[in-house]
C-alpha cells in the first residue's frame with residue numbers, strides 16, 4: 001500500500017503548472033483582459049504568460065498582446081496600426097483592436113497553431129518583407145500586405161483568414 005500511495009506523488013506534481021499560470025494571470029490589468037488571456041490559453045495551451053497583458057509561444061515565435069486598458073465591453077480604445085518593427089501583426093478587431101497576434105518568422109504558417117484561425121479583422125505589416133493572409137475554408141478572404149502596409153478592415157476576409165505567409169524571398 002505504501003508503494004501505491006507513493007505513485008500518486010508524481011501525478012499530483014504534474015498539475016503544478018496550472019497554478020503558476022494563474023498567479024501570472026492575476027497580474028492582468030483587469031478582468032476583461034484576464035478572461036481574454038484565459039480564452040487564449042484554452043484555445044492554445046502551449047502559451048506562457050510573459051507579462052501582465054502578454055502570452056508567448058515557442059520562445060517568441062508568436063506573441064499575443066492584450067490591451068492594457070479596455071472599456072466595459074472589453075473593446076480596446078486603440079485605433080492605429082502599432083506593430084513593432086520586424087513583425088507582422090493581426091488584430092482580433094477591426095481598426096487594430098486588441099488582442100493582437102504578432103509573428104516574425106519567414107514562410108507559411110498556420111494560425112491554428114495559436115488558436116487564431118477565422119479571427120483576424122485588421123493587420124499591420126511592419127516586417128521587412130511582404131505578407132499574405134488567406135482563408136483555406138472557402139477561399140473567400142485574401143489579404144496582401146506590402147512592407148509597412150496596414151489594413152484597418154479585412155472586408156470579406158473578416159474572421160476568415162487561416163494561413164499567413166511572410167514572404168522573405
Ligand SMILES: [Ca+2]
Nearest residue numbers: 135137160162
Ligand atoms: Ca477560414
